[in-house]
Amino acid sequence: MQNDIVAALDIGGTKIAGALVDRQGRILVRAQRPTPAQEDGETVVRAVEAVVAELAASPHWGRARALGIGSAGPVDASKGTVSPVNVPGWRDFPLVERVAAASGGLPVELIGDGVAITAAEHWQGAAQGYDNALCMVVSTGVGGGLVLGGRLHPGPTGNAGHIGHISVALDGDPCPCGARGCVERIASGPNIARRALDGGWKPGADGDTSAAAVAAAARAGDPVARASFERAAQALAAGIAATATLVEIEIAVIGGGVAKAGDVLFAPLRRALRDYATLSFVQNLTVTPAMTGTDAGLVGAASAALGARDAAVAGVGG
Template sequence: MACVLAIDIGGTKLAAALVDREGTVLRDGTVPTPRDGVMAALAELIARVTAGGPRPMAAGIGSAGPMDGVAGTVSPVNMPSWRGFPLRESVRELTGLPVVLAGDAQCFAVGEHWLGAGRGSASLLGMVVSTGIGGGLVIGGVPLLGPTGNAGHVGHMSVDPYGEACECGGRGCVERYASGPNLARWAREQGWRGPDAQALAADAEKGEAVAVAAFERGARALGGMIVSMAAAVEVTTVVIGGGVANAGKVLFDPLERAIEETAGLAFVKAVRVHPTTLGIRAALAGAAKLAWDH
């Protein structure tokens, strides 16, 4: 049976799967991401997933970044043992397969466009809103990866040039307002006493004023960025996943209002926002699709 090898590399887990042309997972596995020896753990996982199965035709990798798509190297923030690590070549040598490499949020977008909430969309922005905010674009059915493979870094689009300084060195970045840790940080600065964004969402659901205000503030930042993307490349569909998206209506209701209040042109107002339907499977699906297309 024809299949490809899909790999998803993150700071907390490594995942791999054999995936057929229709997107069906034939075999899969996950392991925690070790602090050191990441490649050895990945090699063992790949061997387990592929042992006794059909020979894959190619491999697709979605990895946390930053990355250099030209060189095929990655430097994931949460994986200190990998700095400028030659991931694409290492997997090619390990498997003997042609390999395509993209960011994990880009693979999320590709997966949702192929099999998920953005299926068949003419122009899609996929976003992962979690500890950070990443994204990817699929325009006319084709992933937009950019010259160095870093297109879609929507978390570091500025929505306020006079706003807060961001850890990336920029100012007024969406991530500074709408990521999970920054939602909770701002709420604590206003007197909220909870531990994290999950607790903040639960309090917002109950109507606690500061928690509600934190999500409205984050939603305005996300809405401003979405409106800007719609104006720039006529995005018609936005799919949002990640831990913060699990807040549900607490996030999506103020986000819908923010877009309506911010958008002016008719084609910008036409953008539609959906929660992920693939969840944690989206990045693997996107990596598989990139491998098939490759």
């Protein structure tokens, strides 16, 4: 069993990445294709099958015992289906069934991309050694996942910990999800940029209106840019504090493009957290940047597959 490896897929709106990963989390083989996100569902799944076929051509493939998928969501692990917002051709698409067939019948474990990044951070990143953690991705959207009692907690459908759609502003702006005042509607990169522009922030000569450009302006002291990040930090703090109060997490790990703003985000976030995480059992909550980088989705999908494989083997043995 120590020699076993797992296959992993990280499926998003831009790329479909695949890897063979050993028990130490080392990536042995990689494969990648662009996601034909605007094509029909069959075209998209053919790109996934091409990645699996490339992995299967590796001499390491014979040691693969399971396959993990971290996919953009929503996902439904209980049904093995995915309906990613940014892949319109996939609605309740039977991804697990198709990938199992393409892999020659390997057991397949499906989780959402936020849960995958959580698995990676708990295995090899900033949440390592913590039994109760929230890990978040703050980027184009805001996603997340939970570790509870030392184990990944994906929930029945694979979406537990989706902090981006906790409402933190009861009368806030409508969110595309259908609710109001969601964390994502305030703290995602595009919404940070939108709020800064609405407030009168002017981009530089290059015309860059991204959240990264707003972060640079905030770092240089622009008050409108700084205020937009402070509002995002407040929304994140309220969501993190609510989660901590509910399930007693010890650490919140934040990754994604917006987290690269550094102290522009983390300083007001830690300040705001003092206003929201007030009960004795959440006051010592640690907030820290993620560590696992661009391979987090693959490493997390592999971790979930290894965990499911080990649990199945233990069940058979018991």
